[in-house]
Amino acid sequence: MNPGDLKNQDALPSSNTSKPVQNVLRKRVDPETAKYFMEISNLFDNKEIDLDERSTICANALEETRGKELELATDAVISHTLQVLVEGCELDQLCTFLRNCIGSFPVIAMDKNGSHVAEAALKSLATHLEDETSRIMIEEILNKICKVIAADAANVMSSCYGSHVLRTLLCLCKGVPLESLQDFHTTKRSAVLAERLSCGTNQSGGHGPKNFENGFSDMFKSFVREMLHNAKADIANLRVDKNSSLVLQTALKLSSGDDNELHHIISILLGYDDDDTVEKRDYSERKEEIVALLEESAYSHLLEVIVEVAPEELRNGMLVGALRGALFAISSHHCGNYVVQALISSAKTSDQMNQIWEELGPKIKELLELGKTGVVASILAACQRLETYRLESSQALSAALSSDSESPDSIVAHVLFLENYLRERSYWQWPRGTKMSVLGCLMLQSIFQYPHQYIRPYVASLLAMEDDQVLQISKDSGGCKVIMERLL
Numbered sequence: 001m002n003p004g005d006l007k008n009q010d011a012l013p014s015s016n017t018s019k020p021v022q023n024v025l026r027k028r029v030d031p032e033t034a035k036y037f038m039e040i041s042n043l044f045d046n047k048e049i050d051l052d053e054r055s056t057i058c059a060n061a062l063e064e065t066r067g068k069e070l071e072l073a074t075d076a077v078i079s080h081t082l083q084v085l086v087e088g089c090e091l092d093q094l095c096t097f098l099r100n101c102i103g104s105f106p107v108i109a110m111d112k113n114g115s116h117v118a119e120a121a122l123k124s125l126a127t128h129l130e131d132e133t134s135r136i137m138i139e140e141i142l143n144k145i146c147k148v149i150a151a152d153a154a155n156v157m158s159s160c161y162g163s164h165v166l167r168t169l170l171c172l173c174k175g176v177p178l179e180s181l182q183d184f185h186t187t188k189r190s191a192v193l194a195e196r197l198s199c200g201t202n203q204s205g206g207h208g209p210k211n212f213e214n215g216f217s218d219m220f221k222s223f224v225r226e227m228l229h230n231a232k233a234d235i236a237n238l239r240v241d242k243n244s245s246l247v248l249q250t251a252l253k254l255s256s257g258d259d260n261e262l263h264h265i266i267s268i269l270l271g272y273d274d275d276d277t278v279e280k281r282d283y284s285e286r287k288e289e290i291v292a293l294l295e296e297s298a299y300s301h302l303l304e305v306i307v308e309v310a311p312e313e314l315r316n317g318m319l320v321g322a323l324r325g326a327l328f329a330i331s332s333h334h335c336g337n338y339v340v341q342a343l344i345s346s347a348k349t350s351d352q353m354n355q356i357w358e359e360l361g362p363k364i365k366e367l368l369e370l371g372k373t374g375v376v377a378s379i380l381a382a383c384q385r386l387e388t389y390r391l392e393s394s395q396a397l398s399a400a401l402s403s404d405s406e407s408p409d410s411i412v413a414h415v416l417f418l419e420n421y422l423r424e425r426s427y428w429q430w431p432r433g434t435k436m437s438v439l440g441c442l443m444l445q446s447i448f449q450y451p452h453q454y455i456r457p458y459v460a461s462l463l464a465m466e467d468d469q470v471l472q473i474s475k476d477s478g479g480c481k482v483i484m485e486r487l488l
Contacts, residue, residue: 327355
C-alpha cells in the first residue's frame with residue numbers, strides 16, 4: 001500500500017491482528033479504454049439523452065470496467081465518469097461492479113480519486129434500501145465490503161479518504177437516510193452546544209437513540225466488532241489520529257442506545273481487554289492517561305462522544321473515577337473543555353451535579369476569563385434541568401460579571417455582549433450595531449427559566465434598560481429569544 005495513504009505512518013505500527021491489503025501494482029489505463037470512457041463522458045454531456053438510453057449506456061460502460069476496476073476508479077479523469085455510471089445504473093449492475101472490485105475496495109477507498117467512486121457507489125446503494133426486494137442483494141454486497149474493510153481497518157480509518165468512505169459505510173449499514181449523512185461528516189461546535197442547551201432537555205448533543213428503519217442492525221454490530229478486533233493492537237494510536245477518531249466517533253454515535261455494544265466499544269477505546277465488567281471498573285487507574293491524552297484534539301473529541309453516549313453507570317464511573325478533581329484543569333484546556341461540556345450536559349443526578357458544582361462552581365469567574373464560556377453555559381443549563389444550585393449559579397455569574405464602578409443593573413448587558421465585555425472590561429460601553437453573544441444569550445435563556453426569587457437582579461437589569469437598547473435586543477437573533485424567555 002502506498003505510504004501516503006497513512007496519515008501517521010511512523011506512529012502506527014503494523015498490527016498482528018489485522019490483515020492489511022497487500023501492495024497493489026496499479027496498471028495505467030490503456031489508450032483504447034481511456035478513449036472509450038472519454039466518449040462515454042462526452043455522451044453524458046449531451047443533455048438530449050433520455051433515461052432509457054442513459055441506463056443502457058451505463059450498463060454497457062460498467063461491463064467494460066470488468067478486470068480494470070482499480071485503475072479506472074483511481075484515474076484522475078475516468079473516475080469522474082465512473083461516478084456518473086454508478087449513480088445512473090440499475091441495482092444489479094451496481095452490485096456486479098462492486099462484487100468485481102471487492103478485493104481492491106480498500107485501496108479504492110483510500111485513493112484520492114477512488115474514494116469519490118466508492119462514496120458514489122455506496123450512496124447509490126442507499127437509494128434502493130426502501131425496496132424490500134432489493135435488500136437481499138444489497139445486504140449480500142455490503143457484507144462483502146464490510147469484511148474486506150474490517151480486515152484492513154486500521155489503515156482504512158487512518159486515511160483521510162478512507163475515513164470518509166468508512167463513515168458513509170457505517171451509516172449505510174445502520175440505515176441513516178441520505179439526507180442525514182452530512183451530520184456524520186461535519187460537526188458545528190455552535191450547533192452542538194446550542195442543541196445541548198436548548199430548553200435543557202437534550203443531553204446527548206444530538207446523538208440520542210434513533211430508530212433507523214432501513215438499516216442492517218446485525219451487520220452493523222458485527223462490522224464494528226470485527227473492525228475493532230482487527231485494529232485493537234493499534235487502538236492507542238487510532239484514538240489520537242484525526243481521521244480514525246472520526247470513524248470511532250461515528251461508530252459510537254450510531255450505537256447510541258445499545259448499551260451492550262457501547263460497553264464493548266468503549267471498553268476497547270479506553271484500553272481494556274474485555275468488557276464483561278466494564279461498568280464496575282475503577283476508572284481512577286486510567287485518570288492520568290485520560291487527562292494527558294486530552295491534549296490531543298482527536299482524543300478529546302472522541303472522549304466527548306464517549307461521555308455523551310455512554311450508559312449511565314459507565315458515565316458515572318468515569319465522572320467519579322477518571323475525572324474527579326480534574327474538571328477545572330480539563331475545562332481550562334482548549335480541547336478538554338468540550339469533554340466537560342458534554343459531561344455537564346449529560347449529568348442526570350444530583351450527586352453528579354454536586355461533584356460538578358463543587359469543582360467548577362467557585363471557578364465561574366476564572367472560566368469566563370479563560371474564555372471557556374461554553375462550560376459556564378452548560379453549568380447554568382444543567383442547574384435548571386436538574387433544579388439544583390440555581391441560586392448559587394445565578395449569584396456566581398452576577399459576581400463574575402459585576403464591577404464596583406458600574407451599576408448592578410449592567411449585568412444583563414454584560415452577558416448579552418459577553419466576549420466583547422470580557423475583552424474590554426475596564427472601558428466597556430454598550431456597543432451599537434454589534435451582534436450579541438450567542439453563548440451569552442443562551443446563558444440568559446437558562447437564567448430566565450430559573451424561579452423568579454433567584455434572578456431578581458437580572459429582571460431588574462432588564463427592566464432598567466433604555467428603550468433603544470431593548471429594541472436592539474429584540475432585533476438580534478439571540479437577544480429576541482432572551483426577551484421571549486423572560487416573557488413566557
